Amino acid sequence: MTQHLPPPPPIDFSGDALFLDFDGTLVELADRPDGVVVGEQLIAMLHALSDRLDGRLALVSGRDIATLDGFGMDGLAIAGSHGAEWRLADGTMSETARPPGMDDARRQFERFAETHDGVLFEDKPLGAALHYRLSPEWGEECVALAENLARSHGFHVQHGHEMVELRRAGVDKGVAISDILERAPFAGHRPVFLGDDVTDEAGFEQVTRSGGHGVLIGTMRATAANFRLPDVNSVNEWLDRSLRN
Template identity: 55%
Template sequence: MADTRDLPPPPAALIDGASLFLDFDGTLVELANRPDAVAVDAALGRLLAGIGAQLGGRVALVSGRSIATLDGFLASHGTALGMVGSHGAETRLAGGAIERPERPAALDAALDLFTDRLGGRDGVVIEQKPLGVGVHYRLAPEAEREAHVLVEDFARENALDVQHGKMMVELRLPGHDKGSAITALMARAPFAGHRPVFLGDDLTDEPGFAACARLGGAGILIGASRETAAGYRLPDVAAVHAFLRTAL
């Protein structure tokens, strides 16, 4: 991994003719204290639609959120994009059906346990996903250690994976990540045969950056400098929007 202090901003030409993959929280929209508190305005909807048209449909959101949740944020803007949800476990090409494995019963047990142990804590949000359970503690940072121990113990006992993020920890299905999802999409139309570029801000995006590098493309880290597999960096969400507008 490279040190982001040495990373330049991405050149505008990077996304010309590319297959573009975009994280959602912290990349396209500002992080919020609660996962349901983010907002997608009409300007962002138009920007995404314009980028999709400019790149011939070679645009996909790649998020830890479920595809259904992403649809809820974007549906009112009429934006038809490819989507990867649940950290790579769900995939839907634009206009297609959602492809996902079956939800294991252990996730239902985890939801009950996490809700019982932490759900009543002020500031803690338990998020149910089709193929995961997230514990958000942005408003209750003192719950960090307890949340991590609870999730990690359950994952170890039930052969599930742990995903660490910004002020959250998530239990999820093993065998998938954003890198594996991008790699799979790059073997399918309309993405195949084009340079992959992925924008993301979190540790969960690192497998996506690494996959793009292996496939001859690049990752763009959003936010503060840190060790990363990305080749470029932008400082914040506003800079992402400005960069994407250069492609129109």
């Protein structure tokens, strides 16, 4: 394991295609998924970066596209729901379908959250999640329930920061980045992906395969990224500094 990763070079506005995770990368993690603070300055900066990159900026998030649009991200390219759906800036959409069995999982997750204090249920267009940040003592049971449901329905279990999520198998952030990279205006450019979570490792691996590089956000750990920034603040500064160059 690499003990040290340097900070990334500034964005190359003629050559780079920029892929950005959202929670924990652009905005601080919150106790509740709807509790994040998305400042006007961040929204303006992302749109300015997208313009400078001729549209080659995409958010790559576990959240669904509609939620991110609601945060002021409409008009940007977005891969949502851990790569299960994407939309380009010109409105082109991927094919998406809610996987069979998800309604059963949704009901069971919802019932678990109702009967366990501090556990939050999150319904997603293409998946379902339990958040236990407010009561980590239920974490193990949340994970066990998710794993049971994944076995019965053939879902993928996604582990996150004090949350567990079920989604369709066979998609991840790397697959979404690869899909988007095949399309204009991203095609032929060098992908750079910033992310903080274990779910972002598939993205780091994909951008490396495509000749680009990954940037880990947070403390050092085993990672496929080549660069690192320590926190959300330093990401915002790096983006802002690149924009002023």
